[in-house]
Amino acid sequence: MLKQLSQWYKNFSLGISLKLFLAFWLVILTSVLISYLVTMQFRHTPTQEQANPEQLKLLTNYQQKLAGKSHIRLREIQHKFHQKHQQYLIFKRLSTNDIYTPRQRIWSKVKNYLKRHPLENPVTIDFAFTQVTSSQPIMLNGQQFQLFIASEPHHKRLVSLVNRLPVALRLILLLAISFLCCWLLAKSFTNPLIALQKASKALGDGKLATRITKFDRRSDEFGDLARSFNQMAQQLENNITTHQRLLGDVSHELRSPLTRLQLAIALAEKNMGNSAEQQKHLTRCETEVDRLDEMIADVLTLSRLEHSHNTFTVDEVELKTLLTQVVNDCQYFATSKNVTIAIKGLVSCTLFADSKLLASAISNILNNAIKYSPNSQIVTVELSQQDDKIRLSVIDHGPGVPSEMIAKIFTPFFRVADGRERSSGGTGLGLAIAQQAIHLHQGDIFAQNQPTGGLKVTITLPALLNKNENNTSL
Numbered sequence: 336m337l338k339q340l341s342q343w344y345k346n347f348s349l350g351i352s353l354k355l356f357l358a359f360w361l362v363i364l365t366s367v368l369i370s371y372l373v374t375m376q377f378r379h380t381p382t383q384e385q386a387n388p389e390q391l392k393l394l395t396n397y398q399q400k401l402a403g404k405s406h407i408r409l410r411e412i413q414h415k416f417h418q419k420h421q422q423y424l425i426f427k428r429l430s431t432n433d434i435y436t437p438r439q440r441i442w443s444k445v446k447n448y449l450k451r452h453p454l455e456n457p458v459t460i461d462f463a464f465t466q467v468t469s470s471q472p473i474m475l476n477g478q479q480f481q482l483f484i485a486s487e488p489h490h491k492r493l494v495s496l497v498n499r500l501p502v503a504l505r506l507i508l509l510l511a512i513s514f515l516c517c518w519l520l521a522k523s524f525t526n527p528l529i530a531l532q533k534a535s536k537a538l539g540d541g542k543l544a545t546r547i548t549k550f551d552r553r554s555d556e557f558g559d560l561a562r563s564f565n566q567m568a569q570q571l572e573n574n575i576t577t578h579q580r581l582l583g584d585v586s587h588e589l590r591s592p593l594t595r596l597q598l599a600i601a602l603a604e605k606n607m608g609n610s611a612e613q614q615k616h617l618t619r620c621e622t623e624v625d626r627l628d629e630m631i632a633d634v635l636t637l638s639r640l641e642h643s644h645n646t647f648t649v650d651e652v653e654l655k656t657l658l659t660q661v662v663n664d665c666q667y668f669a670t671s672k673n674v675t676i677a678i679k680g681l682v683s684c685t686l687f688a689d690s691k692l693l694a695s696a697i698s699n700i701l702n703n704a705i706k707y708s709p710n711s712q713i714v715t716v717e718l719s720q721q722d723d724k725i726r727l728s729v730i731d732h733g734p735g736v737p738s739e740m741i742a743k744i745f746t747p748f749f750r751v752a753d754g755r756e757r758s759s760g761g762t763g764l765g766l767a768i769a770q771q772a773i774h775l776h777q778g779d780i781f782a783q784n785q786p787t788g789g790l791k792v793t794i795t796l797p798a799l800l801n802k803n804e805n806n807t808s809l
Contacts, residue, residue: 652690
């Protein structure tokens with residue numbers, strides 16, 4: 336039996352809502368109890384003062400009217416007196432020490448005081464909520480009475496109502512109010528935590544679209560926590576979706592050259608005796624292997640740039656010199672298409688950068704412009720500096736990009752054409768690599784169609800980067 340009870344106790348656990356509720360409730364009840372005990376120490380004690388002249392005069396006059404009368408109904412006299420003077424008349428039978436006060440509970444304190452304290456001389460007793468003035472004894476109905484006059488109580492209605500309640504009912508009211516307040520407070524704390532717990536479990540189970548939508552509009556710390564969770568979940572979903580898409584794209588892109596490579600090997604084996612045909616197919620194999628090597632190198636470069644949160648070693652780079660070298664290198668490819676690269680506004684701009692990485696980014700953008708430019712056209716490179724921003728633009732006269740697709744051209748393997756043919760050459764990763772490289776340099780890159788036709792790709796870079804923040808190698 337004891338073992339079962341011990342096991343039950345180990346398995347028993349209170350929910351977080353109930354734990355917080357009990358904690359809050361105990362704190363509030365303890366605070367109320369302490370406050371009550373402290374308040375009792377400073378409770379107002381009735382004090383006797385010199386008789387109030389106005390009350391004493393009224394009481395004396397009324398006492399003279401009643402002197403010597405018999406068969407007087409005390410309750411009736413009290414009622415008439417209150418209606419006429421808006422004050423209360425209290426009787427004390429001296430022989431039995433009975434007190435006749437109004438029937439409201441608020442007068443119990445006055446009644447108890449008058450029972451315990453014989454008042455032989457006219458005085459005024461201050462009860463905080465009313466003032467009571469005493470008189471000399473008087474004979475009524477053949478018995479000796481003492482009259483008191485009390486002013487209208489000035490307790491607030493709610494306080495007066497509470498004071499009239501029995502002690503047990505007051506305790507029940509306190510427990511009910513504290514229970515409701517603590518429960519609402521506990522629920523306001525635990526609901527966001529429970530929602531976060533459920534959302535975290537759903538996210539861990541692979542439901543990447545999970546978001547906390549009920550509390551993310553709150554302006555308190557729970558709202559901040561919900562928004563941070565949603566931001567984390569969104570970033571996680573984007574990363575995983577991007578990786579899944581990238582994996583699918585790489586698989587698709589590798590399939591075509593591998594298929595052609597297999598076909599070329601098969602044809603080379605088939606033409607073992609024909610050296611000319613065999614050499615043709617072997618050359619094709621070499622071309623496809625080069626393409627595979629280029630694609631794998633680009634994928635690795637993109638992956639390193641996307642996932643490297645480390646900064647990189649920077650040197651002071653003269654962009655004018657770097658750009659001239661890149662243009663000279665790209666001119667060989669441009670010459671094959673009879674395309675000319677023209678440089679405008681070649682100003683001296685110095686910045687801290689990784690020269691190889693920045694040169695690779697500019698080269699990818701420039702080669703992409705040459706690739707899509709018609710033969711015998713001009714690709715323009717513009718370099719300018721305004722304040723602390725360096726602006727480099729590459730403008731071609733090609734077909735441009737549909738406006739709804741401009742935001743996607745920096746996506747890995749994205750091509751404007753619906754088909755995934757490789758007639759244009761390249762791996763489809765050049766602009767994606769360029770974007771990651773520019774972002775690592777704290778810059779920005781965007782594209783826009785030219786009104787006269789063609790595409791303009793613009794790079795903005797800060798003229799000065801914080802070298803201290805870029806001190807480790809990629």
